[in-house]
Amino acid sequence: MTRRTFNPNVKNVANQTGFYNFVTSAGEKATIETFFNDTETKMKYAAEALIGRPTASTLLEYRLTLAKFIALQEERTPIFRDTHNHTVRLANENLKPDGFEFETPTENDTREFQARFLSDFADYFASILLKMKWILVTNKSDKPFWTSDNPTFRYNPIRSKFFGNLGIESKGIQLHIPISSALAIIICDPLEYADIASVLPAFAPSVDFNNSGQVIHSRQYVFSPRDNFALAHEMISKDPELSNPNRPRIVIGH
Numbered sequence: 279m280t281r282r283t284f285n286p287n288v289k290n291v292a293n294q295t296g297f298y299n300f301v302t303s304a305g306e307k308a309t310i311e312t313f314f315n316d317t318e319t320k321m322k323y324a325a326e327a328l329i330g331r332p333t334a335s336t337l338l339e340y341r342l343t344l345a346k347f348i349a350l351q352e353e354r355t356p357i358f359r360d361t362h363n364h365t366v367r368l369a370n371e372n373l374k375p376d377g378f379e380f381e382t383p384t385e386n387d388t389r390e391f392q393a394r395f396l397s398d399f400a401d402y403f404a405s406i407l408l409k410m411k412w413i414l415v416t417n418k419s420d421k422p423f424w425t426s427d428n429p430t431f432r433y434n435p436i437r438s439k440f441f442g443n444l445g446i447e448s449k450g451i452q453l454h455i456p457i458s459s460a461l462a463i464i465i466c467d468p469l470e471y472a473d474i475a476s477v478l479p480a481f482a483p484s485v486d487f488n489n490s491g492q493v494i495h496s497r498q499y500v501f502s503p504r505d506n507f508a509l510a511h512e513m514i515s516k517d518p519e520l521s522n523p524n525r526p527r528i529v530i531g532h
Contacts, residue, residue: 294356300389310393314350321347328414329458334476337414337463342404344463348430348455349404353396357428357497359388364526406446407453411471413464419482422459422503424489426496430455433491436470454491459503462488498523 299309324340324347337344352358363383370379383391417423434443436450444451453465462480480488486509492500493510500510514520 297356298354298389298393300386300393302390308390308393310396313397314354317343317346317350325457329461332414332416332461332477334414337412337476341408341412345404345407346400348407348453348465349400350396351455352403352430353392353400355428355497357495358392358395360497360524362388362391403446407465409468411466411468411474412476413466413471413474414477415462415464415480415484416477417460417462417485418479419485421482421485421489421506423456423462423480423485424492424500424502425456426492426501427499428495428497429492431491431495454488456488456492493520 296309298311298313299307302308320343324343327340328336366380366383370382373379431454432444433452433454434448434450435452436443436448438448442448446453449467450470451467452471454462455465456462464478466474489500489509490513493513500507519525
């Protein structure tokens with residue numbers, strides 16, 4: 279993020295031409311652009327239904343569509359590629375002294391890896407989401423939910439001393455997904471949050487939590503229907519690294 283605010287053309291914002299194009303090992307040009315068409319079309323109707331009738335029954339009715347879309351959304355962003363490449367770099371830093379090193383992926387390698395990951399694992403990831411607890415969150419404050427170029431973010435209040443705690447099946451895991459400025463979904467650990475209601479109101483502190491999560495987990499852009507980015511500016515002032523789109527996404531412990 280550059281700390282600059284502007285009114286974009288919504289049709290083209292955060293769009294990269296040819297983002298899903300790659301060349302196979304056989305030298306053939308390939309793309310998975312059309313891979314998203316059916317899910318995106320169904321997601322449009324699901325979002326409209328939820329916004330028009332924000333109830334637990336509507337959420338249940340469209341949960342399969344939402345799960346498939348969220349499964350794709352989590353892994354289709356530039357951050358997925360950043361994380362993949364950063365993982366290889368960190369692994370090489372730790373393994374090189376022992377005489378082992380992974381080949382550094384080219385941009386095309388990373389594009390192909392992401393494409394194959396999406397086509398091979400999106401349905402599996404969606405099946406896991408469908409087994410989790412789903413909560414519809416309705417915004418009761420005068421602040422809008424923000425979204426970003428990496429809109430699904432993970433949070434876990436349960437810390438682990440020895441292991442990461444953001445895996446999709448980790449105890450206490452939460453996925454936060456804004457649907458509109460007034461509506462969001464939380465998908466979470468079905469055991470840890472079994473007693474939580476299926477529809478919850480969100481007031482200013484909860485909205486700030488979502489919006490701060492969008493800032494932390496975004497790559498370059500945060501979106502709001504209003505020019506109200508004081509929280510983002512405050513967060514970046516305290517931690518300027520948040521404005522670095524290439525900031526590390528993972529840490530390997532020693």
